[in-house]
Amino acid sequence: MKMQAAVMSKLGEPLEIRTVDLAEPKATEVLVKIKATGVCHSDLNAFEDATTPTPSILGHEGAGIVEKVGSAVTGVVPGDHVALNWVPYCGTCEYCAAGTPNLCESAFGPMFDGTLLDGTSRLSIDGEQAYHYSLLSTFAEYTVVPEKSCVKIPKEMPFAEASLIGCGVSTGYNAAVRAAGVTPGSTVAIFGIGGVGVNAIQGARIAGAEKIIACDIKPDNLELAKQFGATHAVNSLDPDIIEQIQALSSGLGVNFAIDCSGNTVATETAWKATRKGGTTVVVGAFHPSKQVALPAGGFHRVAKVLRGSFYGDSQPFRDFPILAQLYLDGKLNLDHLVLRKIKLEQINEAFADFHDCNAVNVGRTVIEFD
Ligand SMILES: [Zn+2]
Ligand SMILES: [Zn+2]
The missing domain is CATH 3.90.180.10 (Medium-chain alcohol dehydrogenases, catalytic domain)
Structure with a gap:
């Protein structure tokens, strides 16, 4: 044709x-x-x-x-x-x-x-x-x-909104819900507030997180993060960003940190801002030449998980219909x-x-x- x-x-x-x-x-x-x-x-x-x-x-x-x-x-x-x-x-x-x-x-x-x-x-x-x-x-x-x-997907789902489900929406939402496994009442920090990051915020909100801390270098993006459910915002350029995040999470650090930024400095910050026993998920893509440097001293004592997630662990046939229904129910923006x-x-x-x-x-x- x-x-x-x-x-x-x-x-x-x-x-x-x-x-x-x-x-x-x-x-x-x-x-x-x-x-x-x-x-x-x-x-x-x-x-x-x-x-x-x-x-x-x-x-x-x-x-x-x-x-x-x-x-x-x-x-x-x-x-x-x-x-x-x-x-x-x-x-x-x-x-x-x-x-x-x-x-x-x-x-x-x-x-x-x-x-x-x-x-x-x-x-x-x-x-x-x-x-x-x-x-x-x-x-x-x-x-x-x-x-x-x-x-x-359901026929009631409008096409413009449906078209976005297959990329950043599913990646971000599922990075929070599936890869990190955000739990009700937890504290979550999201690094990199772009098309993936705002949906990680939405995933954390829908999973019942109590505090969702948006971290980005652009004030406009931090403001926008609140539309999607961020409860707090911290500028990633602030030299005391880790202390600010700890102050918002019982002094211990967050339960879950999700790095959507594609910036290795943010990955290192996300790891340091994660409390002992917590989970850091990296969903952003880096240039293959990049290296991430983490403090090795005390690595065993902090008992944290660092894990990458491709496509937010999305399984499209399981997850796209869930995302469409969350939209139709007024829960996913x-x-x-x-x-x-x-x-x-x-x-x-x-x-x-x-x-x-x-x-x-x-x-x-x-x-x-x-
Ligand atoms: Zn895309
Ligand atoms: Zn296969």
């Missing part, structure tokens, strides 16, 4: 709205009509990354309606509303068998190659192959994705994450906003389709 899509033809050049050919879904794939897609910082990174194959169609935060399914698809039928997951899994490897599909590695080769799971593309332009992005390519009217990327809604033709404005506006670090511009 032919469709309109925002095409990245050359590195760093504005995206172009072009007619793209989309092939039929194969046996385990699904054709989805995109209704809304968030514009995420990872799309901007790909847009500016010389390793992104071109021409490609970016976009990895999407929601839409199933239009057609491959012959072996059992999980969805045409007409189902779905939120898309950019970490599809194989279901058979040791990680999947152990109940940790977020650690499955089957998607990463195709993700970097710009293909679907079988190593081929469904996209072409004027007869030349085009590339997928994160197996989703949501900056388009339609997309073909793996069945394992299609998570059914997604409305304030949708900063503005635009048409596909305006997509370059959304990319320009990343360079202009601090607030876009937290919320999203969402592209809506008719």
Whole structure:
């Protein structure tokens, strides 16, 4: 079929709205009509990354309606509303068998190659192959994705809000609820108040934390954190940040610290601000060259846990419907994450906003389709 899509033809050049050919879904794939897609910082990174194959169609935060399914698809039928997951899994490897599909590695080769799971593309332009992005390519009217990327959501769920569930919302919320295991009445510090951090705050709030301390270098982000449930805010540039956090948590430090910042200084602070027996979760991504330095003296005595979490330990088929229901029940604030809604033709404005506006670090511009 032919469709309109925002095409990245050359590195760093504005995206172009072009007619793209989309092939039929194969046996385990699904054709989805995109209704809304968030514009995420990872799309901007790909847009500016010389390793992104071109021409490609970016976009990895999407929601839409199933239009057609491959012959072996059992999980969805045409007409189902779905939120898309950019970490599809194989279901058979040791990680999947152990109940940790977020650690499955089957998607990463195709993700970097710009293909679907079988190593081929469904996209072409004027007869030349085009590339997928994160197996989703949501900056388009339609997309073909793996069945394992299609998570059914309630039909009452609005598409703009649904489109955000699959990335920062699930990562942040589940970093608090699943990876850290925040408990009722506990104290929690969240480092890095961006699209992931505000949702870690929401996860801690919904899990019943008593004190949620937002830590960031930007005063605007700290103010915004309160909209999502932070009870206190501390500027990460303050030299006495650890003492401030301890003062808010019985002098002992927090039960749980969640670092969403991607900054190793924050990781070290998060560890030091965690009380004995507590848990520090690192969900932010670092450049591979970075090192984290932790005080080794007394390491055994403090009995703390330091653990990384990929995708917030999200299991999309378990967690996306929970997040949608929390939104529909008025408990999860997604409305304030949708900063503005635009048409596909305006997509370059959304990319320009990343360079202009601090607030876009937290919320999203969402592209809506008719
Ligand atoms: Zn994203
Ligand atoms: Zn697997």
